[in-house]
Amino acid sequence: NAGVxxxxxxxxxxxGQSMTLQCAQDMNHNSMYWxxxxxxxxxxxxxxxxxxGTTDKGEVPNGYNVSRxxxxxxxxxxxxxxxxxxxxxxxxxxxxxxxxxxxxxxGTRLTVT
Amino acid sequence: xxxxxxxxxxLSVPEGENLVLNCSFTDSAIYNLQWFRQDPGKGLTSLxxxxxxxxxxxxxxxxxxxxxxxxxxxxxxxxxxxGDSATYLCAVRPGWGSARQLxxxxxxxxxxxP
Numbered sequence: 001n002a003g004v005x006x007x008x009x010x011x012x013x014x015x016g017q018s019m020t021l022q023c024a025q026d027m028n029h030n031s032m033y034w035x036x037x038x039x040x041x042x043x044x045x046x047x048x049x050x051x052x053g054t055t056d057k058g059e060v061p062n063g064y065n066v067s068r069x070x071x072x073x074x075x076x077x078x079x080x081x082x083x084x085x086x087x088x089x090x091x092x093x094x095x096x097x098x099x100x101x102x103x104x105x106x107g108t109r110l111t112v113t
Numbered sequence: 114x115x116x117x118x119x120x121x122x123x124l125s126v127p128e129g130e131n132l133v134l135n136c137s138f139t140d141s142a143i144y145n146l147q148w149f150r151q152d153p154g155k156g157l158t159s160l161x162x163x164x165x166x167x168x169x170x171x172x173x174x175x176x177x178x179x180x181x182x183x184x185x186x187x188x189x190x191x192x193x194x195x196g197d198s199a200t201y202l203c204a205v206r207p208g209w210g211s212a213r214q215l216x217x218x219x220x221x222x223x224x225x226x227p
Contacts, residue, residue: 033214043202043217058214090156094213099164100145100206102215104157 002026004105006091012111013081021076021108023091031094032074034066036087049074081112115140117205119218126193127226134188134221136203141181144206144213148177148188151200165208193225
């Protein structure tokens with residue numbers, strides 16, 4: 001049982017480049033989330049998808065876009081990367097029809113130079 | 114706005130001690146509370162989930178309690194081991210909202226000395 005998977009694990013971008021972070025879950029969960037984690041700032045919600053076909057902004061959405069491709073997959077896109085987006089990005093999912101227990105992926109460590 | 118506080122920020126104990134990590138939250142209208150463990154450079158691993166109607170949950174050497182009325186939860190770790198060294202985060206989920214996003218504490222960094 002893979003749970004929540006994320007690709008890539010590491011990425012280095014130059015300022016202005018774009019990239020997409022991929023996330024998939026195999027637990028048939030309805031809701032999916034993207035967070036960033038920075039030293040001293042804790043975990044901050046970027047975007048979430050309450051169910052397939054819906055997405056909403058979280059606490060820090062500027063500079064990001066998301067796509068809920070299907071029930072399993074939720075991608076995060078950086079259109080024009082900035083050094084302030086250097087962070088560790090985590091994807092998570094929750095079964096919103098049951099316990100609402102949240103599961104996290106292993107993270108993507110992104111550096112923007 | 115919900116605020117979650119974890120005290121202390123860091124804790125160092127000798128192996129074998131029993132210890133308690135604290136989590137407090139300002140809004141008692143929660144759906145559940147979840148404790149996570151995070152090892153350096155890794156993702157968050159769910160340890161225990163307590164629904165708002167429950168008082169405690171146990172898993173092995175871990176016991177989490179919830180007092181909704183006072184806005185507090187504790188994570189009790191019995192007979193601590195060096196392998197328990199990690200950052201422990203608590204997070205509360207509101208009793209409303211379409212996705213009921215979690216609000217996280219800033220964590221307690223635990224070091225268990227051999």
